[in-house]
Amino acid sequence: MKLYLDCIPCFQRQALEAARMVTDDEEKQEEILRRAIKELLDLNWDRRPTEIAHKIHGMVKEMSGDKDPYREVKKKYNDLALALYPALKEQIKRSNTPLLTAVRLSIAGNVIDFGASSNFDIHRTIDEVLVKEFAISDYKKFVERLERARKIIYLADNAGEIVFDKLLLETILSRYEIGKIIFVVKATPIINDAMYEDAIYVGIDKIPNIEFMEIGAGSDSGITRESKTFLDMLKESDIAISKGQGNYESLSNVDGIFFLLMAKCPVIARDLGVEMGDIILKGS
Structure with a gap:
């Protein structure tokens, strides 16, 4: 973008x-x-x-001189999301459409984004997103790709949010025969983006068949979302799932990705042709 x-x-x-x-x-x-x-x-x-x-x-x-200004913020929202995890897990279990509920919860978790705003209410957002209509929905195509998939690349966005991603990945694994999941996090701190240590803290490493990949945030950071090495990996995967606005900004022109996000700023909303606060599951 x-x-x-x-x-x-x-x-x-x-x-x-x-x-x-x-x-x-x-x-x-x-x-x-x-x-x-x-x-x-x-x-x-x-x-x-x-x-x-x-x-x-x-x-x-x-x-x-502070290498990670959002350190405490990330821990706070990891802990908050972990406290919500058991009830949300049960909510998915009771749902008549567990995968769709897990997708919605994953998008609700995307509100934990200090790049967009520090003013949000995760509890209210969960309630709203569970019943809100999608502004863009390629859910049917998403399910069709999952049915054929053996390898997933999952681009994480924010700390705290990754607990909601954990719920989605666990739900996917309970329904489909996925052989490998590559969970992509940031190699260095930027805002409240999730890093490897956050993923370990919330138990992403306990998900079966999970592998981790760390990427940089800028063009001078080694392997990045825009680098040929990473783009080739995306092409080789059976399905790529991208969370949040930052990943959309970098990869919106790349084919074969499913973007799961909430439009939290007017720029993203305008680029997608939606309204602020809308929820999106868009296949590229």
């Missing part, structure tokens, strides 16, 4: 929010924000939004 002008003030908001995470010193916060504004003016706006976000958050980490 291309960068929209509306992305620029969002990057400024993210920089200030991250600065406030790492210091209470308003002078330091201002220094970080001013540097972010300068970086945004100097960067090439033809780059993908995810690449610019990587630069801005890298700058915040460099200036603050």
Whole structure:
């Protein structure tokens, strides 16, 4: 997905929010924000939004000396989601359409996204998403691909959200003969994106036939979502499931992916042709 002008003030908001995470010193916060504004003016706006976000958050980490400003946020929402897990597992079990319920819950978990907003209510979101109509639904095609699949690549998005992904993967494995699941997480911290340590913390490693892959967030980060190595892996998989806005921004022009997300910002909503707050299961 291309960068929209509306992305620029969002990057400024993210920089200030991250600065406030790492210091209470308003002078330091201002220094970080001013540097972010300068970086945004100097960067090439033809780059993908995810690449610019990587630069801005890298700058915040460099200036603050804190390699993971959202460390406590990630733990908080991992713990919150784990507390919800037993009841949600039971809800899927009781459902007349367990896979669809698990898909909906996975999308509900996507609200835990500090890149889009820190103002959300996960309990209310779950209730709403379980009954909300999809703005875009390729669910039938999704099921058809799962029926033939033996290898899944699953691109995770945020900490906390990955507990909801765990529910979806467990539901898929209970219905289909999947031989391998590659669970893709970030190699380095950026906002509240899930990393390997988060996946282990919430028990993703206990899912049968699971493997992990770590990818970078920017073009200078080794294997990334946009690198040929990773794109070739996507093509070789039987089905690729992509969670959230960031993965959509990077991979929306790639064929063969199912995007599961909530439209949490006007830019994503506009690009998808939906309204803010809509839920999406879109096959590319």
